[in-house]
Every structure is written in C-alpha cells, then in structure tokens.
Amino acid sequence: MTERNTFTLDGEEVPFEPGQSIMNAALAAGRYIPHLCHNPEFRPHGSCKLCTVKVNGWLGASCTTPATKGAKVESEIPEVQEGRRAIVQMLFIEGNHFCPFCVKSGDCRLQAIAYHLGMEGSHLPHRFPSRQLDASHPDVVLDRDRCIACNLCVRASREVDGKEVFGLTGRGVETSLAVNSPSGLLKDTNLEPGDRAMQVCPTGALMLKRHGYETPIGERRFDQQAIEAAWESDY
C-alpha cells in the first residue's frame, strides 16, 4: 500500500492528485482559499495573486503552485491575509467600483472577498480611470469600469464556448479587456447571453441587459452567506 499524497493547509491535511495545484486540491477538499482569477474549470492564469499562500515559508500563488507531498501551506495567517487585503484594495482603487449603486452588489466576488478579508477602506489614492463602456450588444453590456483583468471571460469563451470573443490588450496599468471584432464592439461578435463567458465574471463587468434586479439587494448570494461558505455556488 502506498502512502496517500497529502499536504497540510493551515495545519489540516489535504489530499492531492499528482500534478494538481494547491488551489485545486484545496477546493476539491472543500477548503476555501480566496481567489478571483481562478476557476477550477479553466486553465489557471495566476494573475490576481489573491490566492497567494506560504508554501514551506515561501510566498506563491496557490493556483499555479503544484501540490507536493508533506508541504506546509499557510493561508489564513495574518501576514498572508494582510497581503491579500492590499491586493483587493489595489483592485478597488484601480478601477471604478461603487458598491452602493452597483447592480452586482451582493453577488460580486470582489466585494465578498473584501468583506472576507476585513477590508474597511481603500487606503490608497483612487485612480478614477476613464474607461470605455460597450453597450452595443442587444443582450449584453460590458462595463470596463468594473473589470479587474482576471481573464476568466477570455478563457471561458476560448475553452468552453469555442469562440474567442475577448482578449487582454494594452500594457501595465493600461491593460484592458478588449473585444475580438474588427470594430472592437460586442455587437460584432457571436457572443450569446447563454455563453459560459457570460457567467464567470467575478464582478459586474459583464452583465445581461434587462436582468439587473431580479433578485433584490439584500437577498443575493453573498448577502446571505459569506464567500468562504458560498464560494462553490457557480463552479
């Protein structure tokens, strides 16, 4: 009999398959590690860095770090939580995120993770960027103000929908979610409301038109339950 492959996550054993990332092993075991650009359905991207953990004393993104036997993984420790909080603050001040009047409030992972991490303010100067909104599509609106460049819609469109509707362009702080059509507009793509790409946005950047307030604020996913309990709801 061979020994089981396990590592410890904050002291508790988590089993893993060879080649599996720390993140996917943790999620499969029902353990939550905060993340925004990851979804076990798609290839890992490793860009938001929110899922950073300490692996045997070294910081690394758990979505791209392979699990190894006997590794000591620390996640919910003050040092790491503090770094994650700084990342969420950075995401908030980078774009234009106004929770009180955002249609996604209560259903937004960025907001829910900010609560999870105890973020009470942005603590950094807001950038207030000027970004283009695309409401050209009959059923979909792309509000780049709320985009955090997580690349999930890009991957979902490519890997599940087989369409390649989106891509990231630009450099540095000008990195932007672009639409793959000659006009650069959503109306000239074959995006459909039922596409997987429409379901994976962690914020309110990609929204269906005419479906904004079907669930009243206060009764939404993360209004009811904190993200550490409700994270599985759309995987």
Next chain:
Amino acid sequence: MVSTWLSATLYDIAARYDHDRHALLQMLRAVQAARSCVPEEAIQFFARHLNVPIVEVRGCVEFYSFLHATPRGQYDIYFSDSPTDRMAGSLVAAERLAARLGVEFGVPRPDGRVTLGLTSCTGHCEQAPAGLVNRRVFTRMTEDRVDRMADLIERGVPVEQWPEVWFHVENSIRVSGPTLETHVTPGDALRASLVRGLPQTLDEVEASGLQGRGGAGFPVGRKWRGAYETRGIHYITCNADEGEPGTFKDRILLAGYADELFEGMTIAGLIVGAEKGYLYMRGEYEYMLSGLQEVLASRREAGLLGEDVCGSGQNFDIIIHLGAGAYVCGEQSALLESLEGRRGIPRIRPPSAVKKGLFGQSTVNNNVESFVQAAQIALMGGAWFADLGEEKSRGTKLLSVAGDCTRPGIYELPLGVTVRELLERCGGSHAKAVQVGGAAGRTVGRAEFERHISYADLATGGSIMVFDERRDMVDLARQFAHFFAHESCGFCTPCRVGTQMLQHYADKLASCQGSRHDLAQIRSIGQMVKGYAHCGLGETAPNALLDTLERFPEEYEAHLLPEADFVPDFDLDAAVSEARALTGRDDRLHQLEHGKVEAES
C-alpha cells in the same frame, strides 16, 4: 476599405517572414518602419492572414513602446531617459529641442513633421545624452547639436545626411580581461568541442563554474545539462534584450564579439541537440542588425552554421529577432512569449524553460556574455575560467560603468571586486552612492563600498551607476519608480497597481508634498509588491525606493512637509479647479494652496 496598395505591401511583409504567425512582432515592426504607425488596416490584415484573433494583434501593437496605432512624425525622435542620461543633460537638450520645434513630448506636430519623446534607457549611458532618431542611435547630444538638429528637421534634410559624428558610437572599453582579450578564430571553439567530444565539452562548461551573466547567476552548465538530458526538440535562445538601465556591455559584445557569441550558441545547440537558435535583440540596437547578419552569412559560408555544422553531422542555424521597446522582455519567459509573436507577458513557472520553453519545447536561454564566455571556455577549457573570481562567483564579469566618474565605460574585472576598487578605477572617488544592477538592483552608500560585486553579495547583469554629492537620492528613486510603472507588463495585480502606487508616493515625496505616513506607505507597498509579484520585474521594482529610504533617510526627511504627519492623497485644489474655471472664480478666497489648507482654515 483596405487599399490594394497597402494590402500588397502587407502581403510582401508577411511573405518576408514566411507567413509565420510567430513572426508577427517582426511584421508589425516592418509596418511601423514603413508607415510610421501600424494602421488599423494592418492589424486586420495580419489577423486574417495569419489566422490570429484581432485582439492579439491589437494587443501586440499596444504592448510595445515602439509600435504606434497613430502616425509618428516624419522625424521620430526619442531621448534616452535614464538617470545617467539626465545627469549628462538629456532633459535640458530634449526640452530645448521641443521648444525649438514647437512640439509637445509624445505628440506629433500638427504638420506631421516631427515627434519627440522620451524612452527607457537606450544603452549608451557612457556617451550620454543618447537617443534614437528614426531608429538610428545618436550619442553625446549637446544643446548646440540640438539647435542644428532643429534646423535640419525644419529644412527637411534626411537623417542620412545629418553629421555622421552625431551617430558615432564608441566601444568604450576601459579594462580588458580574458573575455575581451580572447578572440576566437571562427570555428576554433567548435572544432575544439568536437575533438574533445560534446559531452566532455559540457563537462568543461560545468567545471568552469560559469553562471548566467544576465545577473540571476544560474549555473550555465547545469542549465545545458538539464536540456541535454531532456528528450525531444530543443531550441537555443540568446537574451540580447539589454534593457536594464545603465547596462551596455552586451552592446560591446554584439558589436565586437559576434563570432564568439554565435559560436557559443552553436556549441550549446550541438550539445543539447537543437537545430535552431534565436538571438532576441532589443529594438534599440537595430543599427547593429546588418553587421550581425553579415557575420551569420560568413559563418554559413564557412560551414559553421547550416547543415552538418563543422562536419558534426548536426544542423544548426541562428535567426535574429528584434524587440520593440519592452523592458519586461528581458525576463526569460516574457522573451519567449515575444519570440512567439505575442505580448511579453511572463509565463507561469513551473515548468522551467529547459523543460518547456520556446514553442513548448526544451529551451536553453542565456545572456550574450554567457554564450561568449562559454565559447571561450569550450576553446580554452573550464580551468582557464574557474581560476579567476571568487569561490562562489567564478570568472570575470563585464561591468558597464556610467554616471559621476571620470572614466565611464566597460570594465572587465574578476567577480568579487569591491565597489571601492571599481570606483578607484573608474574615477568615481566622490561617489556617495552606487547603484549596482540597474533599476532592479541595489543602492549602496559609502558605508558599504567594501562590499563585493558577485553573485554572493551584490549581483549585477552589468549595470553600475555612480552618484556623487550633487545627486538627490529621492529624485533618483523617483526616476526608477517611473521606469517600473512604465515597464510593468500589467499581468499581475501587485505589480500593475503597486508600481503605479509607488510612483505616486515617490512623486509626492520628491515634490516635497509628502509626510511620514507616505514613507510608511512606500515601505508597506514595496514589501508587498516584492513578495506577491509574478516575476522578477515586480520582485525588484521597489528596490531602489526601499534601499534609498534605508540608506539615505536624511534626504527623505529633508523632502517632508514640516510638521505634517499626514497629507491626503486627495488633491482638493485640483478637484475644484474645473468648477473654478467654469464659474470664473479665481480670487484668493477660492484658491487653496498645497499644504496650507489647515493653516488658513
């Protein structure tokens, strides 16, 4: 509508690169050169023609600093912007030229005649101020030359007819060592390797103790061994994307030691079983391209490249690929992405490039200097090299020295040399600080001049900048903060946003609007970015700010607003300026001065 003329030109450009999708960046460079921009029609043509998503082509154009969606001027001028260029008067010269020509930085003159801008260090720091005009390198730009340049531009004189001396590039070698003194007769190191046996040559490279000369210091032999033991297709890539501010030693090697470089790449290729090598050279060095192509041609003619290299029974050839203005492409995996014709976004590691590199195959990527020294080791043997340097840093290193010293240039010295010794040699006796390793490196003050330049202590890819008493360390750190905010690829949150924040606080401090709270912000953001960033760029981006804060606290103190513990980031004055303009109220009561808000209320 795509004009027939344009689409024919675009087709020709694509054909020049065998319609290979991976050469997209090269094609876009060619369009930029021909049209002074990459027009929308070209983006759509390549997307269709190469079967690449439009967003990817557009993403490439937006990613690289030397590609532009809208036309540049007929004369497209960039001044190199690094601290040592500024110390030599680059900004004064650039601003004078702008005034003479009546242009704003980065904005084409309405008549389309000229564009003038700044660009990250172009690698000619010892003959600063340097820059580029229509992709040609100029050096030692003086105010007098600037005046004449403005006149030539107004008269429409082609750049080819400008005084040749403006484009003169010196080789600036001050101290030669075994690397610069060992000229390998083309083919000699290859033949020695084949006679000794390729596996035995790999042993020699390992025994030499040669470590990656880009600065990271990974043992070259171990890297080659890793690829040697990996099955499948292999590639050799050479990192000649010398973008670290203050570094120009690869420029010297590319100009004078191309045979050694190509020989080193070829030996690596034969050892690991690669048939193709790529030289990734920064776009700023385009002026050396034709010379390098000639060296490649003569090596092919001599049977040192191509089929059955040197009678080895193996094929190997080298292709040169040019960058287009992106510092991050010096990061190994970003370089591979760029070689494949994409935006230079660093890849996820693992796997390493040796396991899965270019086109998903095992790849040996080394610095220019590493390949040159490897070729010399293949000829002279490992011991020849290992006898020099320190226990854990073997051999000599090329150092590019610039800034406040009387003898700037290239110094080839054994690793382990102290900062003090180097300063004595280069005439930098008045130095108060030395930046070792460029923007990403470390700042050391006088108290640390006994430290060693080596992999064990102060590692550097070659950049050494000397600063004397006159220099403002806060302003210096601010310049580096701007550099990283400009060069961050934008992939990961900590670096994309963190470098912007560091730039913000550095600006606030340098303009004497900061408080102690802002120093704390820099420390905490800096530490966080270092720990959480995706690649080496982010990991090193806060270094200069953190180092200068620690070593020159009195200079930061002198920049603080007196008696202020906290200065809000929100600029009330700026926020009400629009309303003030609209209402036409501009009397004293409606004017808030920085820092005086509390005092007057």
